[in-house]
Amino acid sequence: MAAQAAPVLLTVAETASIMRVSKMTIYRLVQSGHLPSIRSGPSGPSGRSFRIPEAAVHEYLRTSSMGAPVNPPQ
Secondary structure (H helix, E strand, C coil), X not given: CCCCCCCCEEXXXXXXXXXXXXXXXXXXXXXXXXXXXXEECCCCCCXXXXXXXXXXXXXXXXXXXXXXXXXXXX
């Protein structure tokens, strides 16, 4: 049986860069449940950070294009 590749996890900053939005927007999308996330790191005031699956970011962008065609004509 072939081993499955681990999903690529992005930081909030990396996700914001890909989506071209602010980090605060990413935190809001995570908090509202629009973007799934994994919390990692030690707990504490500046500890736990979010990691967002790269596939979820691309899926969110694909499905929230506000009426724009997914594959625009070339």
